Amino acid sequence: MASITIYDGAESIGGNKIYVEDGGRGVFLDFGMNFARRNAFFDEFLSERDGRGIHDLIKLGMIPRIDVYRRDLIPSDLDELVPSFSRLRPEAVLLSHAHLDHSGNMGLLDPAIPIMASATSVAILKAMRDVGPADVTQDVAYISLRKREGNGLFLKTDRKEAYKGRQFCCPEGCRSELCDFLSDRPGSGGKNTKAFDGCGICEELSLPFEVKSYNVNHSIYGALAYVLRSDEVSIAYSGDFRIGDDAKQLPDFMREAKNASVLIIEGTRAGREGDAEVTEPMVYDTCRAAVEDTKGLIIADFSSKNFERLETFRRIAGETGRQLVVTAKDAYALYAMECADGVCRTKGLLVYDEISDKTRRKYETDTLASKCPIEYVGHRQIHDDPDRYILCFSxxxxxxxxDIWPEGGSYIYSACEAFTEEQEIDFVKLKNWLDFFKIRPHGFRFTDDGLVFEKGYHASGHASLRELAFVIDKVDPDALIPVHTENHKWFAENWGHVRPVKNGEMLTL
Ligand SMILES: [Zn+2]
Structure with missing residues (x-):
């Protein structure tokens, strides 16, 4: 008998952890971080203690009590609790895309569990691990093993053990450049550095379901939707998606998913009536007008993983006699994606040479310098010639x-709207910075009613109401399970076969 258990993400935007089982064998669809739950307790200066492994997350109910986690993240005071967790043996995690609300808790998982993902997602995860802080949320592509200290309550990084690479399976195959990228860690192999044996790559996984994956359009490259089939059931999972302008493969997904037993669909924008349907070409038009209207420096603020938006600003820069300036981390992620798909995205970009006491990081000095030479630009050059640049800053x-000390210019806010009080406070501070340098904001402004976001500067990565309805009607599943949403009501009001599943609930098929 087949079943679906939603361990998280049923009633929140993100944190998807969906376990699908048939005949006692199962796989996870995503294993993301639930930011709503995390933000309820933690803050910039109050976070889960890395040295306590999974302790704080388990105690606060931020991750489910299931026996799937790394042994080295279990401190001694959980020794008696962990055996009471339900024992699951997922044969893989099928990752939809590399946003943290879908991938951010994968670093906690037992590395024996392989990860299926697009080559682009794997490249992004590896780049994030290479440049990121060494905390467990980043331990997705490879892990830094911990060992117990003294009474075993504190877990310390094991300096002697090599980094352990995870096993990946890319449905569309893996180019040799990506295999090379996955087998090397910048800085490893040197003196006083831990060794790295590389990530494992396998061509095919033997899974309890026949799995087909489909590229979908989302605000990050490499997003997939999945259709899982067994003798008894077919389960379609949309991941995060939008139809957007060129969702070439969505029709294939809808055809394969047609009359599925179950459609698990995201509903980020469900119930948001009157939500503007802004597309990427509209963003291009609005942002280009703002750039043309500006004398002096332009700052473009968008999500670091929204590579499509980066392309939009690169195009605007090229057409208005400017050059796009990114951070070294951004350039490294672009290089990683090139390894996955062969598309060169770093040509013509400049990297901001920030003032720092550290020598450049290994990913810059080793990897970027040898594989993908990039040109740097410093604060003086930008100060002297501000009309020549678009800076990708937040x-x-x-x-x-x-350091740059600009005089005037524009700040284009091209990302999603603030939805928490803390984020709104950041905008107050941002506005102070902009006023200080006489920089004009675009995309947001303060009115007597407070913070207002201007339309046209950002296109959502998620399906609009019309797009959700279109996909649901086309697929016409026996049962519809909304996830990644705060609005089950909208689904129930519009379709008769909605199966609202709560976190931790199992649905037998
Ligand atoms: Zn997403």
Whole structure:
């Protein structure tokens, strides 16, 4: 008998952890971080203690009590609790895409569990691990093993053990450049550095379901939807998607998913009546007008993983006599994706040479310098010639303006709207920075009613109401399970066969 258990993500936007089982064998669809739950307890200066492994997350109910986690993340005070967790043996995690609300808890998983993902997603995960801080949320592509200290309550990084690579399976295959990228860690192999044996790559996994994957359009490259089939059932999972402008493969997904036993679909924008349907070409038009209207420096603020938006600004820069300036981390992620799909995305880009006491990081000095040479631009050059650049910065980069010292210019906010009070406070601070340098904001403004976002500067990565309805009607499943949503009601009001599943609930098929 087949069943679906949604361990998380049923009633929140993100945190998807969906276990699908048939005849006692199962796979996870995503294993993401639930940011709503995390933000309920934690803050910038109060976070889960890395040295306590999974302790804090388990105790606060931020991850489910199931026996799937890394042994080295279990401190001694959980020794008695863990055996009571339900024992699951997932044969793989099928990752839809590399946003943290879908992938952010995968670093906690037993590395014996292989990960199926698009080559692009694997490249992004590896790049994030190479450049990121060494905490467990980043331990997806490879892990840094911990060992117990003293009474075993504190888990310390094992300095002697090599980094352990995870096993990946890319349905569309893996280019040799990506295999090379996955087998090397910048800096490893040197003196006083831990060894790295590389990630494993397998061509095919023997799974309890026949699995087919489909590229879908989302605000990150490499997003997949899946259709799982066994003798008894067919389960379609949309991941995060939008139809957008060129969803060439969505029709294939809908054809394969047609009359599925179950459609598990995201509903981020469900119930948001009047939500503007902004597309990427519209964003291009709006942002280009703002650039043309500006004398002086332009700062473009968009999500670091929204590579499509980066292309939009690169195009605008090229057409308005400017050059796009990104961070070294951004350039490294672009290089990683090139390894996956062969598309060169770094040509013509400049990297901001920030003032720092560290020598450049290994991913810059080793990998980027040898494989993908990039040109740097410093604060003086930008100060002297601000009309020549579009800087890809966000609020957290405002400190660099103290070195660049721009006079006027524009700040284009091209990302999603603030939805928490803390984020709104960041906008107040951002506005102070912009006022200080007489930089004009685009995409948001403060009115007597508070913070207002201007339309046209950002296109959502998620399906609109019309797009959700279109896909659901086309697929016409026996049962519809909304996830990644705060609005089950909208689905229930519009379709008769909705099966609202709560977190932790199992649905037998
Ligand atoms: Zn997403």
């Amino acid at each position: 609020f957290f980069d405002m400190k660099h303006l103290l």
